[in-house]
Amino acid sequence: MSDTWFEDRTYRHTDWTPERLLDLKRQRGLTVSLVVPARNEEATVGGIVSRVRAALVERTPLLDEVVVMDSDSTDGTGRAAARAGATVHRTVDVRPDLGHRRGKGEAMWKSQFVTSGDIIVFLDADLVEWDTHFVSALLGPLLTEPGVGLVKGFYDRLLDLPGGARVSHEGGRVTELVARPTLALRWPALSGVVQPLSGEWAIRRDLFGQLSVPTGYGVELAVLIDTHLRCGVRAVAQVDLGRRAHRHQSLRGLGAMATELLAIADRRCGIEHGGDVAIRWFDTSDGHGRPRTGTVSTVERPPAAGVGPERSRVLGGAVGR
Numbered sequence: 001m002s003d004t005w006f007e008d009r010t011y012r013h014t015d016w017t018p019e020r021l022l023d024l025k026r027q028r029g030l031t032v033s034l035v036v037p038a039r040n041e042e043a044t045v046g047g048i049v050s051r052v053r054a055a056l057v058e059r060t061p062l063l064d065e066v067v068v069m070d071s072d073s074t075d076g077t078g079r080a081a082a083r084a085g086a087t088v089h090r091t092v093d094v095r096p097d098l099g100h101r102r103g104k105g106e107a108m109w110k111s112q113f114v115t116s117g118d119i120i121v122f123l124d125a126d127l128v129e130w131d132t133h134f135v136s137a138l139l140g141p142l143l144t145e146p147g148v149g150l151v152k153g154f155y156d157r158l159l160d161l162p163g164g165a166r167v168s169h170e171g172g173r174v175t176e177l178v179a180r181p182t183l184a185l186r187w188p189a190l191s192g193v194v195q196p197l198s199g200e201w202a203i204r205r206d207l208f209g210q211l212s213v214p215t216g217y218g219v220e221l222a223v224l225i226d227t228h229l230r231c232g233v234r235a236v237a238q239v240d241l242g243r244r245a246h247r248h249q250s251l252r253g254l255g256a257m258a259t260e261l262l263a264i265a266d267r268r269c270g271i272e273h274g275g276d277v278a279i280r281w282f283d284t285s286d287g288h289g290r291p292r293t294g295t296v297s298t299v300e301r302p303p304a305a306g307v308g309p310e311r312s313r314v315l316g317g318a319v320g321r
């Protein structure tokens with residue numbers, strides 16, 4: 001790890017008030033977009049949007065837009081988000097000329113075509129324990145340190161255990177067993193990043209637009225590694241956000257996520273596994289045992305800055321001529 005990176009680039013959310021951040025944002029003449037990628041988050045997305053809007057649009061207008069990217073939801077996610085005051089885009093409807101892929105990274109990549117802020121802040125839609133400083137505090141290093149391009153949130157996790165909640169000072173299962181070991185071995189300058197997979201992060205639009213974006217869960221690890229490779233570790237900062245709780249995936253789901261992260265990391269070391277990686281398991285849930293096969297997509301979208309305007313718009317008047 002770079003000698004002084006941790007000390008120089010680690011902040012606490014209490015370092016800034018929203019009012020101070022608003023002053024800084026106005027002085028710098030910057031705009032900010034909040035993007036919430038959401039797949040089947042009807043239960044939580046409305047409350048998240050309402051709280052963010054009340055605190056950071058109405059009370060202290062730090063956010064210029066609040067956008068929910070509805071990522072192939074089959075429940076009422078889009079309706080709940082719109083009712084709460086978000087601008088909602090279905091990922092599949094954004095730039096249909098570029099095709100459609102499933103996944104969180106796809107929703108985040110496509111958000112670049114429907115937002116305009118100089119800074120984009122991402123927030124997960126499945127949070128159950130969180131506060132609005134999860135959004136505002138991520139702006140602190142971007143508004144105060146000219147060299148910073150990417151800010152990751154970190155936190156203690158609140159785990160629901162029988163008999164009550166417990167605070168864990170560790171990262172999640174994939175974080176501790178895959179992401180942080182991978183960084184320690186291959187990109188040790190990033191080994192001080194406490195929560196490399198956190199879904200709460202902020203990035204300058206001009207930097208995000210230069211990066212290729214995995215369509216699935218590899219987006220966080222890829223953006224972190226690529227920011228470091230492109231701009232150096234000092235372009236990365238992290239902010240302690242306090243405590244966070246979210247919905248947990250099954251271990252098998254996390255196995256798929258881990259497979260994708262390893263493939264994304266391998267690609268950055270010159271090892272290519274192709275677009276879809278096959279995974280196999282033995283399913284005994286029906287009382288018989290059956291081999292099952294699935295695939296994990298490791299596809300990446302190209303840097304958005306290099307993607308031209310929508311074809312129908314380019315053709316413009318030519319259509320129908």
Ligand SMILES: O=c1ccn([C@@H]2O[C@H](COP(=O)(O)OP(=O)(O)O[C@H]3O[C@H](CO)[C@@H](O)[C@H](O)[C@H]3O)[C@@H](O)[C@H]2O)c(=O)[nH]1
Nearest residue numbers: 037038039071103104107124125126197198199217220249
């Ligand atoms: O196809 C998808 C899948 C998920 N999501 C949304 O992405 C967010 C995080 O998804 P989740 O399944 O809760 O991820 P976690 O299991 O919590 O994974 C952790 O690790 C991932 C890999 O780095 C990060 O993307 C997550 O933000 C981080 O919380 C939620 O708002 C989801 O609704 C989508 O928009 N589209």
Ligand SMILES: O=C(O)[C@H](O)COP(=O)(O)O
Nearest residue numbers: 172173174175197248249
């Ligand atoms: O962040 C992670 O490592 C994964 O999302 C798993 O988190 P969990 O162990 O808190 O479910």
